[in-house]
Amino acid sequence: MRHTRIIVTHYGGPDTIQVVEEECPEPKHGEVRVRVLAAGVSLPDGLAREGVHPETPRVPYTPGWDLLGIVDQIGEGVSGFELGQTVAAMPISGCYAQYVCLPQRKFVPVPAGLDPAEAVAVVLNYITAYQMLDRSAKVKPGQRVLIHGASGGVGTAFLQLGRLAGVxxxxxxxxxxxEDNSLCFPASQPYS
Ligand SMILES: NC(=O)c1ccc[n+]([C@@H]2O[C@H](COP(=O)([O-])OP(=O)(O)OC[C@H]3O[C@@H](n4cnc5c(N)ncnc54)[C@H](OP(=O)(O)O)[C@@H]3O)[C@@H](O)[C@H]2O)c1
Known part of the structure; x- marks a missing residue:
């Protein structure tokens, strides 16, 4: 079976992106293969493609920080996964592909029936915001927090998770x- 994936062969703008067709990867021992339903497209993906992100992969590589997919093949030695199960992963690169193989520990189960594009938006953006609110800032209900870049992927997640935490x-x-996000955060009003 063949599939397509994106590759970046040298750092630069969007014109560095190429599409290649090749044989589908086969899962090795301990790996799970997913059919990708949605891959996140984030600012860090663009920064990596330009070669300026601290975690930029070496070229050639396939971009794509996070994915949501359906388990399509299970390698030897894997337990706890079923064909057809919905899962998410955040391997930092490699998700702009139709099929992706990763070690089973990289996947987390996702409830079936969610919109793939909406669900994948949670992976990088919301994990980042959650870690900063909970682990770094250790926010408490009743506190006030100011987020710069609040209209972006991570910023929007901050606003929503902070509100849930009573901040x-x-x-x-x-x-x-x-203006574009006026329904999410009315101008000149606290988002609470
Ligand atoms: N450490 C991690 O795990 C991690 C994970 C994800 C992201 N990040 C980092 O978090 C940051 C935000 O990422 P993102 O995915 O949320 O990006 P994004 O969706 O592209 O949002 C970028 C935000 O930055 C604002 N912005 C852009 N240029 C600006 C400027 N010159 N001055 C002031 N604000 C400006 C934008 O505001 P306007 O729309 O109002 O212009 C927007 O709110 C990036 O630095 C990214 O690398 C870190």
Whole structure:
């Protein structure tokens, strides 16, 4: 079976992206193969493609920080996964592909029936925001937090998770972004 994936052969702008067709990867011992339903497209993906992100892979590589997919093949020695199961992973690269093989420990189960594009948005953005709110800032209900870049992927996650944690959330962004997101965070009002 053949599949397609994106490769970046040298760092630069979007024109460095190429599509290649090749044989589908086979899962090795301890690996699970997924059919990718959605891959996140984030600012770090673009920074890596330009070669300026701290975790930039060496070229040639396949971009794509995070994915949501369906378990399609299970390698020897794997337990706890079923064909057809919905899973998510955040391997940092490699997700812009139709099929991806990863060690089973890289996957987490995802409830079936979610919209793949909506669900994949949770993986990098919300994990990042959750770790910063909970592990780094250790926010407490009733506190006030100001988020710069609040209209972005991580910023939006901050606003939503902070509100769930009982925190009074404030954010800054461009006037255009505030207008585009006016339903999410009304101008000049705390997001609480
Ligand atoms: N450590 C981690 O695990 C991790 C994970 C994910 C992301 N990140 C980092 O988090 C940051 C945000 O990522 P993201 O995915 O949320 O990006 P994004 O969706 O592209 O959002 C970028 C945000 O930055 C704002 N912005 C852009 N240029 C600006 C400027 N010159 N001055 C002020 N604000 C500006 C944008 O505001 P407007 O729309 O108002 O212009 C927008 O709110 C990036 O630095 C990314 O590398 C870190």
């Amino acid at each position: 009074e959330m404030y954010g800054t962004c461009s006037a255009q972004a505030a």
